[in-house]
Amino acid sequence: MADVRPELGEQGWRFFSGLHRLLLHLAGRVPDEWLNHVRAMLAAGDLAQIPDTVSGAVADLGVPLTTGQVALLRETVGTFFGGREPMRIEQVRISDEIPAPSHRFFPVPADVLATDAARIPPRLDLSGRPGDDLWDLPPALAALDDLADRLTDLEDSSPVSVLRGNEDVLSIARAWRCPPEAGVRVVLVEVAAGAAAWDIMRTVQQALQRHGDSGAQVEVFWTGEDLSPYHRAALAGSALFRRPSHAGGGTGGR
Template identity: 25%
Template sequence: MDPDIEQSLHELLLRLAGRTPDQLLWRFRDWLGEGAMGTLARTLPRSLLKHRIDLDQAEYRLLVAGLIPHGADWHQVSSTLGVDDVTETRYTFTQSAPEWVNSVDSVSVLLHATLRGRADVGEVRQSWRRLGGASGEGGAKRVLLVTATAGQPRLTGELQRVLRVMGDEEPSVEVIPPRFDLPGYHRAALAESELVCVGAAGAGHRLVAA
């Protein structure tokens, strides 16, 4: 796969976090990690239109660069460009795990064992997301935030599979490349995140200052 096309789509899917339903976003990322570009070209533009998710100019350019070469319908792609500003995130975040998470968090333990000291991985953090204004802990969702210097789509797919095995059917995994301008969703999550572990590339690729 052309690495520029792959990177364009990965960055687009990062920018769609918090705006696209979780059950769709994780599948789009899984297909990208597997190189299923034809499937993405058929489904992503149509899903954006169905769920009325408008793209700004930068996102639209990423969509064009990523999917037009793989046969996406030009009319559908061009119809995704919105006229209004992108809506700010509807979610709030907290470092505090909900009560239903055991005192020894088995997911964090597994992530630590998988990613600590790993090549191309920088910092690994997690936050808990809730719909803005929601009370109670039943709707809390883990959001994983990882910096990686290479292979971001495949690492995303790998970590999604890990979380699904551990019971999260619609995992939220944000693998962030170097020099990526973080959207508001990610900035809010990072502001209320805790460190899980650091990979081999951690020293120069921290999400939060030490």
């Protein structure tokens, strides 16, 4: 595993990892396009602009942050701009509770649910497939062979392909988030502690964009960390593409 903390330094790691966690906690509570934009800013190293971008947006939307997240925004701005406060930080609501998601998550696309919902388990384990192709179903799912080419699509292959060989990646799953009616693709990637989660997010996001899904949400989290209700729900309603490589891993055990 490539531990990025020595390269970034203690303060750099605290800023990058803290802002990454903050954006994870905003998933499902802010517009998807905005979240993708700010995550791209983090991956590009644009730390100086992120606190104003976040504080201004959550103030507008009425989305609360925790006391620790507000402190992180203040520390980040203070590091780059002296004693200045983040934009509209005094208008940001404070709450240490993260609400349950209003979305529902499913392991297959909406068109499959429309015709065969009764046959689809709440969570679909595709990790035991005999080959690399996602439509080569594992023996345990033989009853769904007639749906094999509808359970996943070419875009689902993107994260599996682009992350193949990355030793920091422990598991990969995908859920469809509803509403809207057609669903939003949510890719969930569990990575080792010390991995640059923001870089892995960018790698997957760019691969999905190249395959035509610019609206997909890519959630990259460190193994062993507490997940938000949103991510727990997404994992519970996901299709597992790559099983955790350690016992009791986050995607397999949560």
